[in-house]
Amino acid sequence: MSEDRKRILDMLAEGKITAAEADTLLGALGAPADGPSPSSGTKTAVTGPPKFLYVKVTGEDTVDVKVPLGLLRAGLKLTSLIPPQAMDQINESMSESGMTLDLNNLKAEDIEGIIENLREMEVNVNSKNGDKVRVWCD
Amino acid sequence: MAMLPPTVVNVRIREPDSRGFRIWLPLFLLWPLLLLIIGSALTVSIVVDFVGIIVGARYHDYTRLLLGCMQILAETRGTHAHVHGHDDNLVDIDIY
Numbered sequence: 281m282s283e284d285r286k287r288i289l290d291m292l293a294e295g296k297i298t299a300a301e302a303d304t305l306l307g308a309l310g311a312p313a314d315g316p317s318p319s320s321g322t323k324t325a326v327t328g329p330p331k332f333l334y335v336k337v338t339g340e341d342t343v344d345v346k347v348p349l350g351l352l353r354a355g356l357k358l359t360s361l362i363p364p365q366a367m368d369q370i371n372e373s374m375s376e377s378g379m380t381l382d383l384n385n386l387k388a389e390d391i392e393g394i395i396e397n398l399r400e401m402e403v404n405v406n407s408k409n410g411d412k413v414r415v416w417c418d
Numbered sequence: 419m420a421m422l423p424p425t426v427v428n429v430r431i432r433e434p435d436s437r438g439f440r441i442w443l444p445l446f447l448l449w450p451l452l453l454l455i456i457g458s459a460l461t462v463s464i465v466v467d468f469v470g471i472i473v474g475a476r477y478h479d480y481t482r483l484l485l486g487c488m489q490i491l492a493e494t495r496g497t498h499a500h501v502h503g504h505d506d507n508l509v510d511i512d513i514y
Contacts, residue, residue, distance in 0.1 A: 332496065340504040350493035358486040363477045 329392070330399045330417035339411030349395055349417065356391045359383045423452060423491050430510035438508065459484055 285306065292302040330349055337343035362370065362383075371382055403415040425446045432438025463480040470478030497513040 342500070342502040344498070344500040346496070346498040348493055348496040351490065351497070354486065354489040354493045358483070358490065361479045361483040361486050363479075363483075 329395045333398070333417050334415065336414045337411060339407070339409065341411075349398065353391060353395055356386060356394075357388065359386055360388075421488065421492050422495075423449065423488070424495050424513045426514045428510070428512040428514070430508065432506075432508040434506040456484075456488065 288297070288302050288305045291297045292299065297305070333347045333349055333352070335343065335345040335347075359367075360383075367384060371384070374381060374383075398417040401415075401417060403413070405411075405413040407413075423445065425444075427443040427445055428440070429443070430438065430440040460481065463484050467478040467481050469475075470480075494513050497511070499509070499511045501507075501509045
C-alpha cells in the first residue's frame with residue numbers, strides 16, 4: 281500500500297473525511313477504492329495507438345481488408361508538406377465537394393489524437409440481404 | 419519508424435472457370451534501383467531546398483516531401499486485402 285493511499289484511509293478512519301471524499305481522493309491516485317469495475321472486466325486493457333484498420337464484410341461476398349494505420353499517419357503528416365499553391369487547390373476542391381476541412385490546420389498532435397481515438401471506433405452495418413460490414417481498429 | 423520499402427508482394431487472382439494465378443513479386447530485388455533513384459532525387463531536392471532557403475523562397479520542403487513519400491511507401495507493409503465473390507472470384511493481395 282502506498283503512503284498516500286494509507287494516509288487517505290487513515291483520514292477516513294479518523295473521521296476527517298467522508299467515504300465519498302476518500303473515494304474521490306483514491307480515484308485521483310489512480311487506484312479505485314472498490315477495485316476494477318465489472319464493466320471493464322471483460323475488456324483487456326490495451327494501451328498505445330492502434331496498428332491496423334480492419335474492414336470485414338461477410339455475406340454473399342467476403343471482403344477482408346487490413347490496412348496499417350501508419351499509412352494514414354504518414355499520409356496526414358505529408359499534408360503539412362504539400363506546397364501552399366497545391367494545398368490551396370486541394371482545399372478549394374474539397375470545399376466544392378462539401379468538405380470544409382482545412383488541411384493547413386492539421387497538426388502532428390491532432391493526427392496522433394485522431395489515430396489514438398480510432399481504437400474506440402467501431403462501425404457495424406447489418407443489411408437486409410444478410411451482408412454484415414464491420415470496421416474497426418486494433 | 420519503418421523506412422524500408424515493401425520486400426514482397428503476393429497477389430492471387432482466381433476466376434470461377436480457371437485455375438487463376440499467383441504472383442510472388444520479390445520487390446527487394448528492385449531496392450538497388452530504388453536506392454539509385456531516391457539517392458538522385460534526394461540530392462536534387464536538397465540542392466533545391468538549399469537554394470530556396472538562400473533566395474528566401476516561401477516553400478523549401480521538397481526534401482521532407484520526398485522523405486514523406488518514402489514513408490508512405492514503407493508504411494504499406496502489412497497491408498492485406500482478400501475479396502471472395504459469391505461467384506467464386508478471388509483476389510488476394512498481401513504486402514510484406
